[in-house]
Amino acid sequence: MTTWxxxxxxxxxxxxxxxxRDVPADLSDQRQLARLSAHLPQDALxxxxxxIRSTATADAIGAGxxxxxxxxxxxxxxxxxxxxxxxxxxxxxxxPELSRTFWEAPGDVTxxxxxxxxxxxxxxNTVVDQxxxxxxxxxxIAVAHFGVILTQVQRALGVTPYKALxxxxxxxxxxxxxxxxxxxxxxxxxxxP
Numbered sequence: 569m570t571t572w573x574x575x576x577x578x579x580x581x582x583x584x585x586x587x588x589r590d591v592p593a594d595l596s597d598q599r600q601l602a603r604l605s606a607h608l609p610q611d612a613l614x615x616x617x618x619x620i621r622s623t624a625t626a627d628a629i630g631a632g633x634x635x636x637x638x639x640x641x642x643x644x645x646x647x648x649x650x651x652x653x654x655x656x657x658x659x660x661x662x663x664p665e666l667s668r669t670f671w672e673a674p675g676d677v678t679x680x681x682x683x684x685x686x687x688x689x690x691x692x693n694t695v696v697d698q699x700x701x702x703x704x705x706x707x708x709i710a711v712a713h714f715g716v717i718l719t720q721v722q723r724a725l726g727v728t729p730y731k732a733l734x735x736x737x738x739x740x741x742x743x744x745x746x747x748x749x750x751x752x753x754x755x756x757x758x759x760x761p
Contacts, residue, residue, distance in 0.1 A: 569748040570700045571755075573608055573709045574717045577617075577625040579739040584655050587648035587682065593621035593739075595628050604740055605629040607761035612707035615699075617643040617716070625740070626711040634709065642695035645713035649682025674729035685729045689719040696720065700747050717743050724752035 578593030578601075580586055595601060610633045616626035618639035630636055651659045651667075659667045663680065670677045674685035683691075692712075699708060714737050722732035724745045736758050737743065744755040 569746055570704055571609075571707045572696070572720065572743075572745045572747070573612065573707065574720060574743040574745065575604065575608075575625065575629070575709060575711045576714060576717060576737050576739050576741050576743075577619075577621040577711055578628075580621055584653050585648045585651045585659065587645045587652045588619070589652050590620050593625055595624060597740075600740055601628050603761045604742070605631065607742060607759075608634075608709050609707040610634060612709045613637055613703060614709045614711075615640055615643070616711035617641070617645070617713060619644055619713075622711045622713065626709075629709070629711075640695055642691050643710060643712045643716055646685070646688045646715040647679070647682040649679040651679050651682065671733065672730070674733060685715075685719070688715060689722065689729075692716050692719045693723065696747075720745055721754065721757060724754040726752075 578595045580591045580593055582591055608629065612634050614626055614630050614634045615637040616622040616639055618641045623639050666677070670679060676684050676686055678684040717737050718732045718735060721735055721743060722729055738758055738760060741758045741760050743757050744759070746753045746755055
């Protein structure tokens, strides 16, 4: 069984869409980071998205006996295209129907010059499937993003993207999902140690 411990990176304090833009995380709450690190298995493999908010969070919790794997661009947040860096009101004003459909009927709806839920999920699933095959009995800590984690919640629960979006994924939370023989199980979603 491969056990995934998905950690959402530290807060960015951005009030805009943040996808592939490389913005830093606020990692000043050392006590929260220590609690998070203590909660996670010490013998786990540790990987992250290649965006700085994830790599820095992974570095902050990576002390101990964890084996650090290379950053992976396949674990990046959704590519919001031209919406990246825009406020939600500005996106709604620019693309009123598209922006509403993007969240209310996620799946094949694509952000302008970006990607859809299904495109992002396929990208993330590829990385996860490769890791499951390479490490069938490991604990893997993956520091990533809101959308990335929700694609895996969707997969584990066997629900629609819309239902997956109903789950809250807080910064520095842990979502634990287990994989064995092609079957998924959700153990915890949005746990705050």
